[in-house]
Amino acid sequence: MKKIFTLIISVAFTLCSYAQQDVKDSIISTSLVTVSYGYQFAGGDLSKRFLSNSAIGGSYLFKTKKNWLFGADGFFMFRDTIKENGILDSISTIDGNLIDGDGMYADVRLLERGFYFGAKAGKLFPVFGPNKNSGIIFMLGGGLLQHKIRIENKDNIAPQIKGDYKKGYDRLTNGFAMSEFLGYMYMGNSKLVSFYAGFEFVQAWTMNRRSYNFDMMGPDKTKRFDLLSGFRIGWVLPLYRRTPETYYYY
Numbered sequence: 001m002k003k004i005f006t007l008i009i010s011v012a013f014t015l016c017s018y019a020q021q022d023v024k025d026s027i028i029s030t031s032l033v034t035v036s037y038g039y040q041f042a043g044g045d046l047s048k049r050f051l052s053n054s055a056i057g058g059s060y061l062f063k064t065k066k067n068w069l070f071g072a073d074g075f076f077m078f079r080d081t082i083k084e085n086g087i088l089d090s091i092s093t094i095d096g097n098l099i100d101g102d103g104m105y106a107d108v109r110l111l112e113r114g115f116y117f118g119a120k121a122g123k124l125f126p127v128f129g130p131n132k133n134s135g136i137i138f139m140l141g142g143g144l145l146q147h148k149i150r151i152e153n154k155d156n157i158a159p160q161i162k163g164d165y166k167k168g169y170d171r172l173t174n175g176f177a178m179s180e181f182l183g184y185m186y187m188g189n190s191k192l193v194s195f196y197a198g199f200e201f202v203q204a205w206t207m208n209r210r211s212y213n214f215d216m217m218g219p220d221k222t223k224r225f226d227l228l229s230g231f232r233i234g235w236v237l238p239l240y241r242r243t244p245e246t247y248y249y250y
Contacts, residue, residue: 036234043227067124074117107154118143145204146174168214175206194236202228
């Protein structure tokens with residue numbers, strides 16, 4: 001996946017490098033590469049398992065001369081605590097601790113990890129900017145949302161959650177997701193001064209993908225409806241060559 005994304009960016013940069021365009025005076029077509037940070041709140045079934053989380057992401061978009069946007073985006077979601085309790089109760093002591101291979105209390109941490117990746121399309125409406133390439137953007141997308149509980153055991157010496165045994169407790173879950181984004185993109189007359197910010201929403205129809213959950217003594221076939229909502233801000237790198245300045249000599 002990383003190689004494919006790198007290839008897309010390389011081709012886009014090569015194609016755009018031949019087109020000299022003036023962002024100040026016209027609506028241009030160009031590739032846009034973004035890096036972003038988001039803060040999201042869990043909803044639906046997801047809120048029973050996780051709290052709010054951070055989400056670091058990126059995207060590739062192609063903007064047409066009519067300000068249509070097409071591309072792909074993704075983000076990695078994470079937090080060092082979870083909300084769901086009782087996952088390891090069946091292998092814990094009465095006071096809630098695991099005994100490791102040395103007969104000591106195991107140092108166990110339960111973390112949130114997940115990602116989203118998908119395609120998207122939308123429209124930019126020019127307002128409030130230095131040129132007609134800046135304005136309000138609305139995007140729709142579809143892709144895959146996946147999340148799980150990351151189980152960390154210091155020194156990896158608790159046999160109950162070692163290797164494949166860990167998979168029986170991690171609640172690996174994924175499914176089809178839809179996303180929406182409403183915000184503002186500022187494309188400056190200088191490439192380096194370009195950014196976007198706004199609100200994003202994700203709805204996902206997911207299921208647990210493990211064939212067996214040890215604490216449930218069987219598979220979990222429950223159909224889930226997971227929700228994410230929050231804000232995102234990102235830096236935008238437009239891949240185009242500026243039209244050379246014209247000078248007049250007398």
